Amino acid sequence: MKLIIAIIQPHRLEKVKEELYKAEVNLITVNEVLGHGRQMGVTEYYRGVKETGNLLRKTRLEIAVNDNYLEATIKAIIKGAKSGETGDGKIFVMDLQDCIRIRTEERGKAAIG
């Protein structure tokens, strides 16, 4: 089992969701985060006072998958989120120790899908 965390551009979310559904990955958690990678933040002005280096809005996805779905999920995220410019985001993959579905108390592989 793997846990995938992806940081993507907010406006790419719909596209990524579409690709994930095509890859039959339907269970995702999404939240909004602020981040700062290679892409510089934006400069804002408030009553004439300049503020630089503000963090940019990003969208963070969490997807838990069984190993056989890993590559398909990564491909789907890339397909939906890649524009080729700085700021497209990152995908992190980590081992997942366990997974429990609260309703049925199922554990492991069966609980993910």
Place this chain on the structure above:
Amino acid sequence: MLNMVDTLFVLFSAVLVMLMTPGLAFFYGGMVRRKNILSVLMQCMVTLCLISLQWMLVGYSLSFAPAKGFWGGFGWFGLNGVGFSSCNDYSSTIPNQVFMFFQMMFAVITPALIIGAFAERMKFSAYLIFALLWSTFVYDPICHWVWGAGGWLRQLGVLDFAGGIVVHTTAGIAALATTLIIGRRKGINHIPSPHNLPLVVIGTGLLWFGWFGFNGGSALAVNGVAANAFVTTNAAAAAAGLSWALLEWIRNGRPTVFGIVTGSIAGLATVTPASGFVSVGSAVIIGLLASVGCFIAIAIIKPKFGYDDSLDAFGVHGIGGMIGTLLTGLFASKVINAAGADGLFLGNPKQFLIQLFAVAVVALYTFSVTFLIYKLVDVFFGIRVKEKDEIVGLDLTQHRESAYTILE
């Protein structure tokens, strides 16, 4: 002979109407995606500043200086001769300057209404020039035709109590023209996509409140016509808001907040030309027809044609203004307003034809001149923001500000 009660009443009405433009800003601002709310608030606020100045310099003269012809000319340029004495063509009991001030707020909100059509994708600099040209070459001449002393539609006998033609038809048709040329928004998956409905409700409250000044104040005196306009305005808004919610309940299974406020605004826009000419009973019927008409335009016709009138400036104000102007030709009654006329239902079919003719002429003129102005601004300055800027949002790219933060 100046009357201080009338003068005070019109001054009070003018500040009510002034509040409608910030109200409209919230009404529209809540409807856009959150990356664009400031751009909408900014467009509304700058209209208040810009057109106030345009109006004092040249707009009032072009609209209301007594003259026959295309517009009022430059007799009152820079408010020359517009002082504390009355202009009897408009009202003998209030100073000309007070009338100018009252009408200024109408001139301000009209171009601001169009913002709903191209929200979330127009360059700010281009909007400034567009608004200035549109006010000068569309609003001011039409205002003169319908309301100005010597205006040809006024002499023809058209009835437009508070701006069904001058404000709502012009803004609505301009909205249709601009939305057709500018094209759909990028990256929008469901239309509409309001990010903050409570703001839309605040905006509606301010608009409804201000509309009493808009319609009631248009009587320009404390009299029976003014009182009738207050009551008809509220009656139509109430009937339209409630019936819109019921329509949704029947058609979609649930009444919505967005629906009830949209209906109320449709009712207010529709009753505007009629408010000083029709009875309260007629106003309720006008409100019902407003919500049915605008509901069909927004929920059925718009999706079929696929144009992206982002915030339904045409669907609510254009359709409402035109329906209202035509209905005035049916329901108008001299019992309510002796200075008006009887409509078709009181045996005067000619009035309906006059109303129809006026709407058609104004719609045609507005559509073509708006089209020209748009193309002109587009050629010289470029109207639409770059695709990348549109995706990031207008708040950051046009104004370098953001409305909301996630972290402190």
